[in-house]
Amino acid sequence: MATQMPTRKFITANEAVAQAARLARVDVVAAYPITPQTSIVEKIAKYIADGEMDADYLKVESEHSALTACMGVRMAGARAFTSTSSQGLEYMHEMLAYAAGGRYPLVLVNVCRSVALPWSIWGDQQDAIQQRDTGWIQIFTETGQEALDMVLQAYRIAEDHRVLLPVMVCLDSFIQSHTEELVEIPDQAAVDAFLPRYDPVVTLDVDNPYSISVGAFGKNYARWREEQQAAAEKSGEIILEVGDEFARIFGRHYGGLIEEYHCDGAEAILLAMGAFNGTARDMVDEMREEGKAVGLVKVRAFRPFPIEPLRKVLSGVKAAAVLDRDCSWGYEGALATDLKAALYGLPDPPAILNFIGGLAGADVPPERMRYMLEKALTAERGATPHLEFIDR
Amino acid sequence: MKPEKQIPGPVSRAGTIPTRMGTWSTAKPVLKGKCTFCLFCWVFCPEGAISQDEANRKVTFNFEDCKGCGICVRECPTKAIEMVEQEGER
Amino acid sequence: MKLKDIEKEEFYRASYGCAGCAAVLAVRLTIKVLGKNSVYVVPANCISTVSCYYPQAPFFVPFTVMAFAATASACSGISAGFKRRGREDIHVVGFSGDGGTADIGIQALSGAIDCGNKFIYICYDNEAYMNTGIQRSGLTPYGATTSTTPAPCFENRPKKDMLRIVAAHDIPYAATACSSYPLDYMEKVKKASQVNGPTYIHILTPCPTGWGFPPDETIEIGRMAVESGLWKLTEFENGEFRTTYTPKRRRPVSEYLAAQTRFRHLSPEQVAAIQKEIDAARG
Numbered sequence: 001m002a003t004q005m006p007t008r009k010f011i012t013a014n015e016a017v018a019q020a021a022r023l024a025r026v027d028v029v030a031a032y033p034i035t036p037q038t039s040i041v042e043k044i045a046k047y048i049a050d051g052e053m054d055a056d057y058l059k060v061e062s063e064h065s066a067l068t069a070c071m072g073v074r075m076a077g078a079r080a081f082t083s084t085s086s087q088g089l090e091y092m093h094e095m096l097a098y099a100a101g102g103r104y105p106l107v108l109v110n111v112c113r114s115v116a117l118p119w120s121i122w123g124d125q126q127d128a129i130q131q132r133d134t135g136w137i138q139i140f141t142e143t144g145q146e147a148l149d150m151v152l153q154a155y156r157i158a159e160d161h162r163v164l165l166p167v168m169v170c171l172d173s174f175i176q177s178h179t180e181e182l183v184e185i186p187d188q189a190a191v192d193a194f195l196p197r198y199d200p201v202v203t204l205d206v207d208n209p210y211s212i213s214v215g216a217f218g219k220n221y222a223r224w225r226e227e228q229q230a231a232a233e234k235s236g237e238i239i240l241e242v243g244d245e246f247a248r249i250f251g252r253h254y255g256g257l258i259e260e261y262h263c264d265g266a267e268a269i270l271l272a273m274g275a276f277n278g279t280a281r282d283m284v285d286e287m288r289e290e291g292k293a294v295g296l297v298k299v300r301a302f303r304p305f306p307i308e309p310l311r312k313v314l315s316g317v318k319a320a321a322v323l324d325r326d327c328s329w330g331y332e333g334a335l336a337t338d339l340k341a342a343l344y345g346l347p348d349p350p351a352i353l354n355f356i357g358g359l360a361g362a363d364v365p366p367e368r369m370r371y372m373l374e375k376a377l378t379a380e381r382g383a384t385p386h387l388e389f390i391d392r
Numbered sequence: 393m394k395p396e397k398q399i400p401g402p403v404s405r406a407g408t409i410p411t412r413m414g415t416w417s418t419a420k421p422v423l424k425g426k427c428t429f430c431l432f433c434w435v436f437c438p439e440g441a442i443s444q445d446e447a448n449r450k451v452t453f454n455f456e457d458c459k460g461c462g463i464c465v466r467e468c469p470t471k472a473i474e475m476v477e478q479e480g481e482r
Numbered sequence: 483m484k485l486k487d488i489e490k491e492e493f494y495r496a497s498y499g500c501a502g503c504a505a506v507l508a509v510r511l512t513i514k515v516l517g518k519n520s521v522y523v524v525p526a527n528c529i530s531t532v533s534c535y536y537p538q539a540p541f542f543v544p545f546t547v548m549a550f551a552a553t554a555s556a557c558s559g560i561s562a563g564f565k566r567r568g569r570e571d572i573h574v575v576g577f578s579g580d581g582g583t584a585d586i587g588i589q590a591l592s593g594a595i596d597c598g599n600k601f602i603y604i605c606y607d608n609e610a611y612m613n614t615g616i617q618r619s620g621l622t623p624y625g626a627t628t629s630t631t632p633a634p635c636f637e638n639r640p641k642k643d644m645l646r647i648v649a650a651h652d653i654p655y656a657a658t659a660c661s662s663y664p665l666d667y668m669e670k671v672k673k674a675s676q677v678n679g680p681t682y683i684h685i686l687t688p689c690p691t692g693w694g695f696p697p698d699e700t701i702e703i704g705r706m707a708v709e710s711g712l713w714k715l716t717e718f719e720n721g722e723f724r725t726t727y728t729p730k731r732r733r734p735v736s737e738y739l740a741a742q743t744r745f746r747h748l749s750p751e752q753v754a755a756i757q758k759e760i761d762a763a764r765g
Binding site: 027028030056058059060061062064065066068069070071072073074075076077078080094095098204205206209210211212213214215216217220 | 518519520521523530531533534535536537539541542543544545546547548549551552554555556557558559560561562563564565566567569572589590592593594596597599
Binding site for chain 2: 202
């Protein structure tokens, strides 16, 4: 194993992501600025200008073109990086489906921000959640360190020949993206050992010509979709494999598809995605000291949805409080819905309480975490009350 | 070259022709007059269904790919080509 | 370039294009010029629709289907990727229709020219959204009926001047062409392929199905468009416009209009007005 010489710097999660793109030796960065992603691409532009990063910065005129250009880069056999938020992610929506169905191993960092209308530049997870049907792998991170580490892992996961699906690494706006913390930036040699050169299966190859990303109907279309579904389902295994290998080399493990905290013997468990897990963890500690049997599940992989780990950790638990920084308007929070579906058929299922909060930058302070857990502790087993908005 | 079935996603090998379009038209171009080998019909055929027979300095027609549009008949400066109904199995 | 020197190998065969399709002809001739070392990006349009339904693959060179709005940005990305891999020798060609160029694709085209990577953007112009059923586009000419501009509400806007639009981006090379003048077109493709930057070629490709004329008249119709002065064969290079072909004697535009059912409804006064405009523009 190469001698590791990591550096530790006090940087924002956005800068950590830019460092990861540099370390991943991406060939082309095609991205369009949007708050609060902007500092990622600004940092990358600076690294390139300063000669610290060997990549080409493609000055695209929109997010739709950004993702298309990334697909083009992949078709040519090189590695691409892009990043966006909210309206930009929505503008790319058509191409998200293209990328997943076409089995392009793209990596996109989404700095999760609410979607208009009302217009808001602040954070929630509606943008990423709204894209959950496109076929992308979606992983939600909590800290700058985790964001950096997951971008590196994302390339490994996406480019794995058993997966070949695009990966969206999600950050939370401002509270994560713009907050500085001590981040360990791995050594390039160690990253090179972990992340080898891109080895494509098929490209626009003049010596071996193919028609790629073509059309189909009927049973041909279905065949490819079944293969895509199988790869998406299998990707959970590869996410775990890559996470384990990363931990062996770099010493940091994030728990897998979900991260469990004080779940043993818990009567009530809070589930959340992203940065608010930090606050939730502190509240779990506080309430445990009071003798309350509460726990936390940080849901990291939203797609593929971690059905088995959730069934396992919530079996026998009395109630789950689900914090959704999103809502499928007209129904309920997406995490709550997917959780209920995943638990279907469990004998004696927990109550599922859906809380919609942290919308458009609203804080979910410790007392709101306590509120959700207290409600779960007193809930009727198996109950699924209508969702509750908790932003005050 | 990797077999297509091992490549994930919608991909087909270049130059795969499952159906020939010759069945679209029963009328096909036939050289009735003198071909001056000017190559006008050859360049204007959208389908590339005309070939150059350099040894005999005339063009030949590939009926399996010819859709019967008639551009060659129209563009031949010496009016050497005629569309002729072909007999036999469709 | 002489006819006898043109590559004899066929690189585009057995598409599902209509009999007499000038766009199919344009693809066939383009690949003959650029050879095997070229890749093709085709968005939703006639050419992709007739070339891309698995397992059919009429392109004998690498080809990819791309989203409607995205031809130019895909070309930009592929070009950037090839540059990183040291394969700038491979020609990257976007083959987009009039809708995918002047309407939904115009933003990406503008951005891609601005990015400055090497690619050849070819707009084949059959003057409407043909593959979806002949709906009007920004390049449908004044006076034409389409399924969304049926008589008496025929198209009342002129064609967008794409050549001037790309010229305004300081594009290194751009040209207009017509499928009825194959050598002129192929020379322009060759020239574009030698430019180390974005290039644009706009080829008028008459459509028997959409314009309403028998399929054997495709070449003649294109000739009439150019000989009447309605469509010019030009180049834009080093900031200057130049005509590459001037008809010795101009044919009346009424011949061109009368030959197509999409102009059938025009009154003699309307035809005369069109002639007047051509005379004023061309001098």
